[in-house]
Amino acid sequence: MNKILQQTRQHIVILEASKIISEGLYGVLFHSEINCKIDHCDTLDEFFELFETKTPHILIANSMQFLNREKEVKKIRKIHPNIHVVGMDYMHMPNMNGLFDASFSLYDPEEQIIQTISKLFEKQPFAHQTKTDDDSLSEREIEVLTGIVNGLSNKEIAESLNISIHTVATHRKNITAKTGIRSQSGLTIYAISKEIISIDDFS
Amino acid sequence: MNMYYHSKYRINSEMKMIHLLEENHLLLLMLQHFEIDFRVGDSTIAQLCREYDISENLFIGITNLYSGVRVANNTSFSKKDLLRVIVFLKNSHVYYRSDKYPQIRNFIFQLKQNHPDKELKLLERFFDEYFAEVLEHLNYEDTIAFPYFIALLENKENTAASSNYSSDKYSEHHTDIELKLKDLKNLLLKHLKISDDWMLRRQLLFALYELEYDLYIHSLIEETILIPAGIGIENE
CATH class of the missing domain: 1.20.120 (Four Helix Bundle (Hemerythrin (Met), subunit A))
Incomplete structure (x- = not known):
């Protein structure tokens, strides 16, 4: 089993009008080691509607759903190149080049279906694969954080640390990504609770 | 933000409000904002809309928002x-x-x-x-x-x-x-x-x-x- 599939939650959409088939696939996915959240759509239009607010990682579709709608599907694929499209083969899979990244047959054993999906992620660039769960700040980030908490502007922080404003902005982004906190006053409380700064500076 | 509290389903005006509340109790907030009494009884959406003079189009649109479905771009409201x-x-x-x-x-x-x-x-x-x-x-x-x-x-x-x-x-x-x-x-x-x-x-x-x-x-x-x-x- 591919590590990313276990570590980062995959949003999977099943596009299949048959209740029996979608429920069956649902069961196969849920019992696998894939860490996933699953939505279901009966029709391609319903999928497009969902797509307005969500970008799923994997779409598993009855290939017949794409019939005569190839252009729209291709357009979506172009806009969202990272979405993996897996086709379900009903013995008579129409020839739809470029619409699917992989496909499996309804009669494939469960492990094989999971393997087909898992294989998609082997091609992913390294950067996607290993994102550490370590949320502790680096030394540089702590210096930038101290600046933010003391009310310095990006420019002032850049000057005091002798780095570019652009770098400061990147550090800020990473600080927010790690701590989940955006506002200056929220970061102040964070810094005090982690004893990065002393409370006496803020009475 | 993940606001899909509940699985998506099509809401139609013949559905009973009480069943929708079973699915998503946060719709109580919507009822309150619409000034609809919580004692919805067995009323369907259509009946509630008539009683409180709200168009079904609007009511269903906002109910959908509370269930994580956006209003389609081409929906027009009076x-x-x-x-x-x-x-x-x-x-x-x-x-x-x-x-x-x-x-x-x-x-x-x-x-x-x-x-x-x-x-x-x-x-x-x-x-x-x-x-x-x-x-x-x-x-x-x-x-x-x-x-x-x-x-x-x-x-x-x-x-x-x-x-x-x-x-x-x-x-x-x-x-x-x-x-x-x-x-x-x-x-x-x-x-x-x-x-x-x-x-x-x-x-x-x-x-x-x-x-x-x-x-x-x-x-x-x-x-x-x-x-x-x-x-x-x-x-x-």
Whole structure:
């Protein structure tokens, strides 16, 4: 089993009008080691509607759903190149080049279906694969954080640390990504609770 | 933000409200903002809409938002619908101003009393500053934005035009008050060490989630219903 599939939650959409088939696939996915959240759509239009607010990682579709709608599907694929499209083969899979990244047959054993999906992620660039769960700040980030908490502007922080404003902005982004906190006053409380700064500076 | 609290299903006007509430009890907030009595009995959506004089189109549109489904771009609402939307939004302001925020404030205050750590004093101050910002925003909407939209919808174009205001300006001012709420949640869930006090902390977190949920829908209503409609009328 591919590590990313276990570590980062995959949003999977099943596009299949048959209740029996979608429920069956649902069961196969849920019992696998894939860490996933699953939505279901009966029709391609319903999928497009969902797509307005969500970008799923994997779409598993009855290939017949794409019939005569190839252009729209291709357009979506172009806009969202990272979405993996897996086709379900009903013995008579129409020839739809470029619409699917992989496909499996309804009669494939469960492990094989999971393997087909898992294989998609082997091609992913390294950067996607290993994102550490370590949320502790680096030394540089702590210096930038101290600046933010003391009310310095990006420019002032850049000057005091002798780095570019652009770098400061990147550090800020990473600080927010790690701590989940955006506002200056929220970061102040964070810094005090982690004893990065002393409370006496803020009475 | 993941607001798919519930699986997606098509809502139609023959469904009973009580069944929808079973699926998603947070729809109670919607009922309150619509001023629909919680004792919905066996009424279907169609019956409730008739009784409370709300169009099914609007009711289903907002119910969908509460269930994580956006209003489709081409949905159009009547002027009467939009006036109703404004009443709905004003009612949700009352909920924020006099109900949810004071409740959260009270929880934080109690926490601070129980734990004399300095962090909690700061948290209280953080909240108070945030609450002040929220109040300012709500007042702005009540006194400037909504009256403008009402004038626009009631065909008082002159009044609306002379106010030198526009939907565009509104969407600019439309600040993200959900942001600091997230900070607050993350401080409690990831960073601040507070020992015990399970009940109080859980109550506080529940309240924060509930508020976050309603605020999210609130801004969706503004962004996907009110602002596009306002721009549409201005361009007429």
